Amino acid sequence: xxxxxxxxxxxxxxxxxxxxxxxxxxxxxxxxxxxxxxxxxxxxxxxxxxxxxxxxxxxxxxxxxxxxxxxxxxxxxxxxxxxxxxxxxxxxxxxxxxxxxxxxxxxxx
Amino acid sequence: xxxxxxxxxxxxxxxxxxxxxxxxxxxxxxxxxxxxxxxxxxxxxxxxxxxxxxxxxxxxxxxxxxxxxxxxxxxxxxxxxxxxxxxxxxxxxxxxxxxxxxxxxxxxx
DNA sequence: AGCAATAGTTACTAAATAGATACTATATTA
DNA sequence: TAATATAGTATCTATTTAGTAACTATTGCT
Numbered sequence: 281x282x283x284x285x286x287x288x289x290x291x292x293x294x295x296x297x298x299x300x301x302x303x304x305x306x307x308x309x310x311x312x313x314x315x316x317x318x319x320x321x322x323x324x325x326x327x328x329x330x331x332x333x334x335x336x337x338x339x340x341x342x343x344x345x346x347x348x349x350x351x352x353x354x355x356x357x358x359x360x361x362x363x364x365x366x367x368x369x370x371x372x373x374x375x376x377x378x379x380x381x382x383x384x385x386x387x388x389x
Numbered sequence: 390x391x392x393x394x395x396x397x398x399x400x401x402x403x404x405x406x407x408x409x410x411x412x413x414x415x416x417x418x419x420x421x422x423x424x425x426x427x428x429x430x431x432x433x434x435x436x437x438x439x440x441x442x443x444x445x446x447x448x449x450x451x452x453x454x455x456x457x458x459x460x461x462x463x464x465x466x467x468x469x470x471x472x473x474x475x476x477x478x479x480x481x482x483x484x485x486x487x488x489x490x491x492x493x494x495x496x497x498x
Numbered sequence: 499a500g501c502a503a504t505a506g507t508t509a510c511t512a513a514a515t516a517g518a519t520a521c522t523a524t525a526t527t528a
Numbered sequence: 529t530a531a532t533a534t535a536g537t538a539t540c541t542a543t544t545t546a547g548t549a550a551c552t553a554t555t556g557c558t
Contacts, residue, residue, distance in 0.1 A: 287496070291489025292418050292482065293411075298492065300414070301515095302405050309401050318535055329517055334536065354525040355534035365495065368488060373401065375484040379477060380400025383407065386474065387396070410545095427505055438547050443506065463555040464504035 298343050299369065303328060303336045305376070308362070308369050311346065315361040345369070407452050408478065412437060412445045414485070417471070417478050420455065424470040454478070 287294050299305055303325065310316055310324050322333055337360060340346045345366035351357040362369075396403050408414055412434065419425055419433050431442055446469060449455045454475035460466040471478075 287493055290418070291487075291493060292414065292485050294489035294492055295485040296411050296414060300411050302402075302409050305401065305405060305409070309399070319533095322535095327517095330536070331518095331538090332516055335516095350535090353534090354523080355532080356523085356536080358535060365492065368491065372481070372484040372488050375481040376401050376404040378400075379481050380403035382477065383403055383474065384396055384400060428503095431505095436547095439506070440508090440548090441546055444546095459505090462504090463553080464502085465506080465554085467505060 295372065298345065299340075299372075301336075303332065304340060305373070307333075307336060307340065307360075308345070308366065308373055311360060311362045311366065312370055312373060315359050318358050318360070321360065340366070404481065407454065408449075408481075410445075412441065413449060414482070416442075416445060416449065416469075417454070417475065417482055420469060420471045420475065421479055421482060424468050427467045427469070430469065449475070 288297065299308060306325050307321060310321055316324075318333070318337075321337075322328060322330065325333065337346065337348065341348050344363055347361050347363055349359045349361070351359070397406065408417060415434050416430060419430055425433075427442070427446075430446075431437060431439065434442065446455065446457070450457050453472055456470050456472055458468045458470070460468070
């Protein structure tokens with residue numbers, strides 16, 4: 281778990297530590313529309329390997345961004361959901377969404 | 390230059406392509422407070438190597454996020470400034486800043 | 499003449515990250 | 529009996545990314 285002492289002084293860097301990579305942002309994007317199963321995430325995150333997806337999900341769980349719920353079924357069922365802290369990343373996500381849209385428009389004529 | 394055809398369908402992914410890495414975000418953070426020289430950026434971006442900083446600056450210039458101005462002096466002077474498109478990343482930056490601040494507060498008691 | 503300063507480039511190496519493939523567990527179904 | 533489905537883990541390899549160190553150019557300064 282990230283403890284408070286090793287968070288960098290600049291809050292932007294804190295954010296980067298916790299979701300400063302492509303896959304984490306896309307996981308948040310997918311979970312913002314609701315709880316998802318492992319397999320659904322994998323399908324949606326085009327091209328991510330199982331190992332890498334698992335690693336990111338574990339890290340995000342550790343940092344309190346998502347919760348993991350295992351159902352005692354066969355075949356197994358595992359659901360991932362954003363915590364409140366994770367939900368609050370919506371603002372960051374939306375800013376990125378808007379910027380990306382605007383950038384695309386600029387490139388079109 | 391990124392042409393329109395190879396931008397991903399999801400705008401969030403577009404944003405990630407253009408500044409989805411730590412150094413680029415921090416370069417934007419620094420340039421949001423005004424034009425900076427190469428050496429100033431290097432000092433501020435703790436630990437970045439000259440090579441990597443140059444690479445990122447070149448990529449961001451190519452993508453229209455910053456402009457590079459060389460002064461015909463010796464020793465050389467090169468200034469980097471956000472373009473309008475680059476400036477518009479302030480929203481994304483600010484969202485990350487706010488989220489990082491809130492996250493830190495949650496971790497303190 | 500030789501050094502300092504700035505913003506690089508180049509070549510080589512190291513570290514981090516990701517991918518590929520094979521393997522596991524187990525109740526249900528054919 | 530054997531295949532199927534899901535969510536992994538383990539191991540090995542490949543790719544990407546970054547770091548290190550040496551080198552360049554040019555003018556002013558000592």
